[in-house]
Amino acid sequence: MFTRFFFLLRAYGVPVTVTEWLALMRALAAGLALNDLDRFYSLARAVLVKSEAFFDQYDQAFLAAFGGIETPAEIADEVWEWFKDPLAFPGLTEEERRRLVEALGEVDLDELRRLFEERLAEQTEAHHGGSRWVGTGGTSPFGHGGVHPGGIRVGGRSRSRTAVKVAAERRYRGYRTDVEVGTRQFELALRRLRQLSSRNESLPDELDLDETIEETADNAGRLSLVWRKSRKNAVKVLLLMDVGGSMDRYATLCSNLFTAANRSTHFKDLRFSYFHNCVYDWLYTDARLVNRSAVATNHVLHELPADYKLILVGDAAMAHSELVSRYGIIWWGEMNEEPGIEWLRRLRRHFDHSVWLNTIPADEWDRAYGAGTIRLVRDVFPMYELTVDGLTAAVKKLMVRY
């Protein structure tokens, strides 16, 4: 039942690792919670769960594991069953098993057991017959029967219900939705977009040791300190995002990328603009594409030098005419004298480095709606799917000249 809790947690999507599980074992062995299911509930959560985003899943797993439990004594038995043969823990990968063996080499099982039994003794004496522990004494596989050989549960209000009740309330449901999971990985991928250069506008703040020695020697031994500018990232980025229509279903994904890029404070400059389906004469600085936020694409090209790294985000799925026809733009009242594909080629020619991140997974590009336009766009831009791996590959591409 106890190991089942571990797997229930994983099944409900709580990312629990063996390290944390072992920490819980240590805490239990140290007597931090075994006599009280309420305390076990919060102890296990503090040790196993590291984000409130998973509290709800934890509650559900807890309920599934301990819903019908009367006393935590049963848990105690299970813990020791597990300690007797930890490697019989089912469902572990080879890697985890290997790590577990290593870890257990360092955990002194006998010491833990001694501690556990000491606490057990203390507890029973302290509660003097009122504790549920008395009951465990007799049935525990460790034969701590000397304390109360009868093995009878003598009174004591069972508080176990409350923990289960707390779990059943599922108070943390609200925290599931508003925590963004996954931006960190995007951030880490974007972080590789870095070219250190000391040619920047900052003040000299690093001691240049070689130059200092040189200058001091020239100065007949009188100390002369030479400072230099520390190296800063020189990468500048232009991010163009497709919004609206077929992109709505990818809103969260795009918002994650946006957040990650925005938080990446290491860029020298970062600009955002938006477009719908394809880039034409106008780009928009507002995601709602309102007219007052429109900027001429030519102006952007004129303003931003070629060393900006261009990242386009979109599904590249549109009607054929939107991409290749004059006046193909989807909006009434707008006229594009040149087909979208020409604009894309122009962007590609202008910037030294550019990539297209597609929200559609790569293995669907050939059969998704818009496969035709995807193929055409791919002829212009190197295309990657918008996943952590895809972004990593794209960033690599942005760092080397094609």
Place this chain on the structure above:
Amino acid sequence: MSQPSQPSDPSPASPATSAPLSPASLVYAGTGDYIAAPELMQTVNVAVQLSRPLLIKGEPGTGKTMLALSIAQGLQVPLITWSIKSTTKAQDGLYVYDTVQRLYDGQFGEGDVADIARYIKLGKLGEAFASPERVVLLIDEIDKADLEFPNDLLWELDRMEFYIPETHENVAAVHRPIVLITSNAEKELPDAFLRRCVFHFIEFPGEAMMERIVRVHVPDLDRTLLDMAIEAFYWVREISGLQKRPSTSELIDWVQVLAGGGVPPKEIRRRLPFMGVLLKKDRDVELAVKALERNRR
């Protein structure tokens, strides 16, 4: 690419797994001016007993930093605070080697230049390790720092020691400090780091508590207005799909704007005037407007 560039990740075999348990005599039971929830008290004690850092997360204004003060008072040990800024590096917490001072001293023949130790200044983490008595070390707002910052501290926090190559000296903790780390969740923290922590989430205050908090900040406020505003505030927080739910500070701004704008209290819940003070994202405002329309029908 699940866990890129982890310098040293000895995972389950990490020393923390077998770190010595702290003496059971160290038990935190709250202090007079800080009333800790029983659950929080227990978690503090678990972290102390397991000798693991305690990570405290919660929205601003939920008393994360105060907790460290209270633990230090409760256990009657000194508190060392290391406030993290966006430019803080892990090395700053260990020690700083003042080369320039040493060069100048060499130039002007002041002090004993041969003694490098004179120019090694311990950082906050170093201080906590070197302290002859047990201390509480607060690493405040760890999420302000660079993404890799927590990973850079893994080894030091596990082993509670570090090496100074300049003086061939090893700074090891005499007593493992009680480490408290706070985070506003501005950035996600790396998994390897999280695995080593005990975690506690301070929940968002309930309505009664919130009323007290607002009263502290805005003392002379019309009672009905405050009640209505708080009711509307919690209603807004419940709208599903919000990207950024309003927090305490936004409520405090909002009630002030409401009071200043002379909005009749009855209108607050129905129209959500000055909604922009509560919701900062366009999409959130749209969602709130839709929810209002549904409500009116």
